[in-house]
Every structure is written in structure tokens, then in C-alpha cells.
Amino acid sequence: MRAIQQAAWGEAEPLQLVEVEAPEPAFGEVLVRVSAAGVNPVDVYTRRGQAYNRVLDLPFINGWDVAGAVVQTGYGVSRFRPGDLVFGMPWFPREAGGYAEYVAAPARHFARMPAGLSFNEAAALPLAGLTAWQMLTEVAAIAPGKRVLVAGAAGGVGHLAVQIAKARGAQVIGTASAAKHDFVRALGADEVIDYTTTDVSAAVRDVDVVIQMFGGEAGLKALNCLRPGGLLVSGQAAWTPGLHERAAELGVRAVVFLVDPDGAGLDALAGLVTQQRLKVHVDAVYPLAEVAKAHDHVAGGRTTGKIVLTVGEPE
Ligand SMILES: NC(=O)c1ccc[n+]([C@@H]2O[C@H](COP(=O)([O-])OP(=O)(O)OC[C@H]3O[C@@H](n4cnc5c(N)ncnc54)[C@H](OP(=O)(O)O)[C@@H]3O)[C@@H](O)[C@H]2O)c1
Known part of the structure; x- marks a missing residue:
């Protein structure tokens, strides 16, 4: 099969189009013929050897987000049959080999x-949808009337988080640069703040939940937006030193989050998509061979x- 493999960690040049053996589905696994693969910031960090590579070996096939057709089922799979169209983020954060024509993974990693x-x-x-879903529903238990701040509301995770929070009845404040405010409002956000010109930590007060996709000083200052006892869910806690100490000082809570x-x-x-309450926005599509551009x-x-x-x- 064709796959994008890298034999070294580093910049985009090591991403090479190669022919490798297709995987075989083990017991409980499905073999999926991949039609499209999503690209996420973690793919970039991983390519550089910045994240999770403690469990990854070279040569390595990057990519976790895939959509395609089941072509073979391993022993014991009852959820899917050959021909079913599925999507998923298998194996994360171990190697899934998503930038390839075939992926084999546990059936339960797909829908x-x-x-x-x-x-x-x-x-x-x-990956972006599960991040938003798990953060909002499992970690933060968002309920109608809750006030939620979504930092990075125009990005992959953020644009889905805004819509999911609205679908759960929350009041949503999003941050984005000014050129993206119409986009974020069209997702349903009640208020949009330009984080490039406004100190968000001063402008937003007493929210119940912060979905914080960025680290550093902004990741820490976002704690100031919470009501006493409020919850910040951090997607970048590893880049936010001092998060728990600052949260304790302020009398709020912070959770380190990793999607699974x-x-x-x-x-x-999928249910929200079918009900037309969730729309995924695709900014750009590249052929597999142009992965470096992606x-x-x-x-x-x-x-x-x-x-x-x-x-x-x-397509
Ligand atoms: N822990 C986890 O499980 C998990 C899961 C998914 C993602 N993440 C992490 O979360 C981050 C976001 O992921 P993503 O997929 O949404 O990324 P993305 O799609 O690349 O995010 C791009 C968006 O972020 C906005 N942005 C950039 N810097 C910002 C800032 N300081 N404040 C507010 N908005 C900012 C940009 O808006 P403007 O152009 O308007 O600046 C842009 O629209 C990444 O670092 C990713 O690794 C973590």
C-alpha cells in the first residue's frame, strides 16, 4: 500500500511517500481502506519528535484521523461488515498509521x-470532535445555562466545541482574531472576543468552564475567567507550567486532558451531524503526496x- 513514512524525527522533508505491506486485522479489529486522513497539530509535534514519541518507533507512519470503508473484519467483530463506511481516531496516542491506504484497528475505535x-x-x-465532546460532556458535564469560554474558537477543536456546547444548551463565549468573528458567530457563539487586541482574562468573568486549547501565559491567565469553583480543561497542560498551583491559589479547578x-x-x-447541530468546516484539502504542505x-x-x-x- 502507499503510505507516508518518516525515518527520522524533524521537519517536513522526512515525510516520504513509500510502498509498505498493508496491515492485517487481528481478532476484534477491522481493516479500513482509507479515503481521507485528517491532519492535526499533534501530527506536527509528533513528526518533530516533540510529543508522545516515547511510545513511537521509527520508521513511523503518522496520522490518526481516518475515514473510509471496512474491507475485512477480524475474528469476533460484530459491529461492522465489509462495505460499511466508518470514521475514527484509532490507537491514539500509539501509532495508527493514518497517512496510508489501509489501517487496521479495534472495531470499537470506529463508528x-x-x-x-x-x-x-x-x-x-x-480527533478534534472527540476532544471537544469528551472535554465538554465527560470532563465538564456541560448542562443548559452553563457559561463556557472556548479559547481558539475558530480552530479544529474550537469550532466543534462551540457547536457542541450550544447543542448542550450552554452560553458560549469564543476567542478568535477579528477576521474570524463572523465564522465563530455563525457557529452559534453568543459572544466573540479578539484575543489579539483584548486581555481575555480581564474581559471575561465568572464562567463555569474554560476550554483552553493554548498553553503558556495565556493558558494560566484563562483561570482568571472562572467563577469560584469553576473548571478549566486544558488541552495543552504540558505547555502550561504552574497550572495547578495557580488554580489552587484562585480557588478554581484545572484538569489535564488528553483525548482517547x-x-x-x-x-x-455522528448523531449531532445527522441532527444538523454539528458541521465540520474543512479549510483545505491536500493530496497524500503533498503532506508536507498540509x-x-x-x-x-x-x-x-x-x-x-x-x-x-x-471524491
Ligand atoms: N490534549 C488533547 O487531547 C488535545 C486534543 C486536540 C488538540 N489539542 C491541542 O490544542 C491546540 C489546538 O488544536 P486545534 O486542532 O484546534 O488547532 P488548530 O486548528 O491548528 O488551531 C488553529 C486556530 O487557533 C487559533 N489560535 C491560535 N493561537 C491562539 C491563541 N493564543 N488564542 C486563541 N486562539 C488561537 C487560530 O485563530 P486565529 O487565526 O484567529 O489566531 C486558529 O483558528 C493544539 O495545540 C493541539 O495540539 C490537544
Whole structure:
């Protein structure tokens, strides 16, 4: 099969299009012919050897988000049959080999694609969507009337988090640069703040929950936006030293979050898509061979929504 493999950690040049053996599905696994693969910031950190590589070996096939068709089922799989269209974020944070024509992984790491979603859209959804879903529903238990601040509301995670929080009845404040305010409002945000010109930690007060996708000083200052006892869920806690100490000083809570594979969460996302309460925005699509351009795009940090690679036949 064709795959993008890297034999060294580093910049985008080591991402090479190669022919390798397709994987075989083990007991409980499905083999998926991949039509499209999503690209996430963690792919870039991983390519550079900055994250999770303690469990990853070279040569390495990057990528976790995939959408395609089941072509083979391992012993004991009852959830899917060959021909079913599925999407998922298998194996994360271990190697999934998503930038390849075939992926084998536990059936429960996938869900059926909702009708009406293209492969590109379905491949854009799993990692960012599960992050938003798990943060908001499992960690923060968002309920109607809660006030939520979504930092980075125009990005991959943020644009889905705004919509999921609204679907759960929350009041949503998003941060984005001014050019993206119309986009964030169209997602349903009640208020949008330009974090490039406004000190968010001074402008927003007494929210119940902060979904914080950025670290450093901004990640710490976001704690000031919470009501006493409020909860910040951090997607970048490793880059936010002192988070728990500052939270304790302020009388608020902070949770370190890492997304994990979750077929039930994917089913929930698919349900929201079917009900037309969740739309994934694909900013740009690159062919598999142009993966380096896709990585540069994501590494630029200005994506609106998601970046996707086409792997199989173009749609
Ligand atoms: N822990 C986890 O499980 C987990 C899961 C998913 C993602 N993450 C992490 O969360 C971060 C965001 O992921 P993503 O997929 O949403 O990334 P993304 O799609 O690349 O985010 C790009 C967006 O972020 C906005 N942005 C950049 N810096 C910002 C800042 N300081 N404040 C507010 N907005 C800012 C940009 O908006 P403007 O152009 O308007 O600046 C852009 O729209 C990444 O670092 C990623 O690794 C963690």
C-alpha cells in the first residue's frame, strides 16, 4: 500500500511517500481502506519528535484521523461488515498509521459515518470532535445555562466545541482574531472576543468552564475567567507550567486532558451531524503526496476548522 513514512524525527522533508505491506486485522479489529486522513497539530509535534514519541518507533507512519470503508473484519467483530463506511481516531496516542491506504484497528475505535458526510469531512471530525465532546460532556458535564469560554474558537477543536456546547444548551463565549468573528458567530457563539487586541482574562468573568486549547501565559491567565469553583480543561497542560498551583491559589479547578479513542463518542458526534447541530468546516484539502504542505499549513497555527489529506480515490 502507499503510505507516508518518516525515518527520522524533524521537519517536513522526512515525510516520504513509500510502498509498505498493508496491515492485517487481528481478532476484534477491522481493516479500513482509507479515503481521507485528517491532519492535526499533534501530527506536527509528533513528526518533530516533540510529543508522545516515547511510545513511537521509527520508521513511523503518522496520522490518526481516518475515514473510509471496512474491507475485512477480524475474528469476533460484530459491529461492522465489509462495505460499511466508518470514521475514527484509532490507537491514539500509539501509532495508527493514518497517512496510508489501509489501517487496521479495534472495531470499537470506529463508528459509522453519518449519511451526507463526505470522506473529507468525516476524516476531519474524529480527533478534534472527540476532544471537544469528551472535554465538554465527560470532563465538564456541560448542562443548559452553563457559561463556557472556548479559547481558539475558530480552530479544529474550537469550532466543534462551540457547536457542541450550544447543542448542550450552554452560553458560549469564543476567542478568535477579528477576521474570524463572523465564522465563530455563525457557529452559534453568543459572544466573540479578539484575543489579539483584548486581555481575555480581564474581559471575561465568572464562567463555569474554560476550554483552553493554548498553553503558556495565556493558558494560566484563562483561570482568571472562572467563577469560584469553576473548571478549566486544558488541552495543552504540558505547555502550561504552574497550572495547578495557580488554580489552587484562585480557588478554581484545572484538569489535564488528553483525548482517547472512543466509538461511543464518535456515535454521539455522528448523531449531532445527522441532527444538523454539528458541521465540520474543512479549510483545505491536500493530496497524500503533498503532506508536507498540509503540515506547514497546520504548523502555521491559523487554520479555520480542519486540514485533510485525500488518500484513496478523489471524491
Ligand atoms: N490534549 C488533547 O487531547 C488535545 C486534543 C486536540 C488538540 N489539542 C491541542 O490544542 C491546540 C489546538 O488544536 P486545534 O486542532 O484546534 O488547532 P488548530 O486548528 O491548528 O488551531 C488553529 C486556530 O487557533 C487559533 N489560535 C491560535 N493561537 C491562539 C491563541 N493564543 N488564542 C486563541 N486562539 C488561537 C487560530 O485563530 P486565529 O487565526 O484567529 O489566531 C486558529 O483558528 C493544539 O495545540 C493541539 O495540539 C490537544
